[in-house]
Amino acid sequence: MTSRRDATLTYTVLGVFSLIAFLPIAGIVFTALQQPGGLAGFGRLDGFNPGNFADAWREGNFGSYLKSSAIVTVTVVVCSVALSVLAGYAFGLMRFRGAQVLFYVLLLGLMIPMEAMIVPLYYDLRDLRLTDTYWALILPQIGTSVAFGTFWMRAFFRSVPRSLVEAARIDGASSWFTLWRVLLPLAKPAVLTMTVLLFMWTWNEFLLALVMVTDEGLRTAPLGLSFFQGRNQTDFTLLAAGAVIVATPVLVLYVFLQRHFIRGMLAGAVKG
Amino acid sequence: MAAVRFSDVLKRYGEVDAVRHLSLEIADGEFMVLVGPSGSGKTTALRMLAGLESISGGEISIGERVVNRIAPRERDIAMVFQDYALYPQMTVFDNLAFGLRRRKVPKEEIAGRVATAAGLLDIGELLERKPGQLSGGQAQRVALGRALVRQPQVFLMDEPLSNLDAKLRTQTRGEIKRLQHEVRTTTVYVTHDQVEAMTMGDRIAVMNDGLLEQAGTPEEIYERPANRFVAGFIGSPAMSFFEAACSVEDGVLRLRGDDVDVRVPAGAELPVAVTVGVRPEAARLWDGSRNGIAGPVRGTVAYVEALGRETFIGVDAGGSRLAVHQEGRTSLQPGDGVEFGFVPEGLRYFAVDSGDAVG
Numbered sequence: 001m002t003s004r005r006d007a008t009l010t011y012t013v014l015g016v017f018s019l020i021a022f023l024p025i026a027g028i029v030f031t032a033l034q035q036p037g038g039l040a041g042f043g044r045l046d047g048f049n050p051g052n053f054a055d056a057w058r059e060g061n062f063g064s065y066l067k068s069s070a071i072v073t074v075t076v077v078v079c080s081v082a083l084s085v086l087a088g089y090a091f092g093l094m095r096f097r098g099a100q101v102l103f104y105v106l107l108l109g110l111m112i113p114m115e116a117m118i119v120p121l122y123y124d125l126r127d128l129r130l131t132d133t134y135w136a137l138i139l140p141q142i143g144t145s146v147a148f149g150t151f152w153m154r155a156f157f158r159s160v161p162r163s164l165v166e167a168a169r170i171d172g173a174s175s176w177f178t179l180w181r182v183l184l185p186l187a188k189p190a191v192l193t194m195t196v197l198l199f200m201w202t203w204n205e206f207l208l209a210l211v212m213v214t215d216e217g218l219r220t221a222p223l224g225l226s227f228f229q230g231r232n233q234t235d236f237t238l239l240a241a242g243a244v245i246v247a248t249p250v251l252v253l254y255v256f257l258q259r260h261f262i263r264g265m266l267a268g269a270v271k272g
Numbered sequence: 273m274a275a276v277r278f279s280d281v282l283k284r285y286g287e288v289d290a291v292r293h294l295s296l297e298i299a300d301g302e303f304m305v306l307v308g309p310s311g312s313g314k315t316t317a318l319r320m321l322a323g324l325e326s327i328s329g330g331e332i333s334i335g336e337r338v339v340n341r342i343a344p345r346e347r348d349i350a351m352v353f354q355d356y357a358l359y360p361q362m363t364v365f366d367n368l369a370f371g372l373r374r375r376k377v378p379k380e381e382i383a384g385r386v387a388t389a390a391g392l393l394d395i396g397e398l399l400e401r402k403p404g405q406l407s408g409g410q411a412q413r414v415a416l417g418r419a420l421v422r423q424p425q426v427f428l429m430d431e432p433l434s435n436l437d438a439k440l441r442t443q444t445r446g447e448i449k450r451l452q453h454e455v456r457t458t459t460v461y462v463t464h465d466q467v468e469a470m471t472m473g474d475r476i477a478v479m480n481d482g483l484l485e486q487a488g489t490p491e492e493i494y495e496r497p498a499n500r501f502v503a504g505f506i507g508s509p510a511m512s513f514f515e516a517a518c519s520v521e522d523g524v525l526r527l528r529g530d531d532v533d534v535r536v537p538a539g540a541e542l543p544v545a546v547t548v549g550v551r552p553e554a555a556r557l558w559d560g561s562r563n564g565i566a567g568p569v570r571g572t573v574a575y576v577e578a579l580g581r582e583t584f585i586g587v588d589a590g591g592s593r594l595a596v597h598q599e600g601r602t603s604l605q606p607g608d609g610v611e612f613g614f615v616p617e618g619l620r621y622f623a624v625d626s627g628d629a630v631g
Binding site: 161163164166167168169170171172173177182185186 | 375422
């Protein structure tokens with residue numbers, strides 16, 4: 001039992017930090033709704049102008065950017081989730097030669113930042129004539145996402161009682177059937193959490209898109225937003241509206257999967 | 273149903289031998305209990321039989337078939353796990369039907385078999401529930417049911433009662449025994465609880481440190497333990513031991529220890545020094561008359577364990593602590609001096625060095 005005073009303190013601290021996290025977001029949203037051009041101050045609402053979003057959408061060519069982002073992100077997330085589940089299953093529950101070494105190699109993908117590999121990667125992809133295509137954005141991100149995803153799913157499969165898998169084996173289930181019918185239903189929170197994280201990271205990836213594509217039609221949303229910012233240095237309302245547009249899909253996905261997301265985050269932390 | 277045979281089976285993990293040269297035959301329809309302390313290799317032996325662990329040496333056969341290289345699902349066995357291992361997202365019905373569906377048993381037959389098992393185990397009401405909604409005892413019955421519906425050649429049970437409370441454990445013990453008697457399926461049951469072993473097994477295999485110490489009926493194991501380990505492991509309270517020098521004088525065996533000097537009728541020949549084993553019921557308080565009891569031996573009461581109908585008194589004597597049985601209650605207190613004696617037929621003798629039974 002926590003005392004009343006403890007509870008008050010806890011909520012005060014949580015409240016303050018929530019406020020710190022929330023204020024900039026509220027500021028952006030308020031700014032996006034202000035009178036265009038007339039800047040009354042950051043975060044101050046001097047009217048309600050949803051037309052800013054339409055203007056930003058049109059002027060910033062966000063339709064095209066969001067389409068590119070959607071193509072890249074959905075492809076990366078779907079492929080990565082499928083591969084991560086399979087690889088995590090193998091690393092988590094199967095015994096095979098070289099498993100440990102292979103796993104450490106995979107972890108390298110987690111530890112090396114994109115900044116460190118972007119230059120050689122650019123030359124490799126140019127040699128393969130893949131720069132300025134969606135593949136230049138999709139393939140490297142599948143690579144890094146699978147590194148994280150395998151790490152994540154392996155931890156989940158390790159946490160499943162081994163006897164469950166053994167019972168299925170004795171009951172006559174193949175490895176594939178065990179994964180599909182016994183383990184994946186249990187893995188739903190872990191898989192959905194991974195989906196949200198990978199979606200967010202892929203959606204927000206900036207450097208790779210900046211280096212690999214020059215074609216306007218291939219630019220992803222964060223890159224597009226950056227160019228949009230370059231063109232609208234002073235019109236903060238339009239900039240803010242653009243930022244909100246770019247951030248919205250991740251937010252929508254998060255809200256949609258939030259319940260599972262929280263459960264997945266807790267799954268690793270709390271036993272039972 | 274089928275017989276099971278372990279022939280010189282070995283399990284090695286790196287440098288450690290978990291199971292060493294295990295040879296054991298389990299007859300068709302027999303209830304065999306593997307019992308031993310943790311790390312004795314009993315669970316490893318069971319898991320090798322199930323196919324969940326590879327076999328480092330020797331052969332395991334089920335019926336006529338050597339199963340060393342046969343996958344678990346091809347072995348026609350069913351296993352009850354310590355944590356039950358019920359599939360959490362499936363209903364009880366689906367849990368029971370899972371193995372049958374995998375084996376392409378027709379739908380009507382699945383329904384029939386599940387109904388029969390549910391009837392036997394009294395879980396008919398629970399078929400639509402998920403495992404999370406079951407109590408420990410119910411989950412345990414479902415786990416048994418999942419093995420039962422399969423109608424396998426062999427049941428394997430890995431400490432299935434250890435997560436139940438004491439009362440439920442006693443009750444389920446009888447129930448598993450009854451079920452096994454009804455279906456007559458060869459059963460290998462692993463436990464560290466010697467009471468379970470004694471009450472459930474047709475035969476018991478006592479394991480220690482990877483070795484099979486003795487296999488036999490509960491009575492054989494209790495009455496004629498092959499060595500000091502088995503003697504000390506089986507029985508509650510455990511057999512007590514003291515060291516004694518033996519000499520035969522006028523056809524009577526004289527046992528002399530630190531505080532002990534008793535004469536018992538001579539039996540088989542004994543070495544000059546032995547470890548004497550005494551079951552609590554073979555040690556009785558001295559009532560002044562000999563009355564077939566060898567004694568008296570003087571000691572100090574170390575503890576009194578009153579169970580109501582009977583009392584066990586721990587007595588320090590002869591450099592050891594001996595458990596003495598007493599019907600009903602006692603007024604003795606720890607620290608009191610006490611005299612007791614032995615029932616001669618109840619004494620067991622072991623070699624001092626090897627611990628093997630002698631005499």
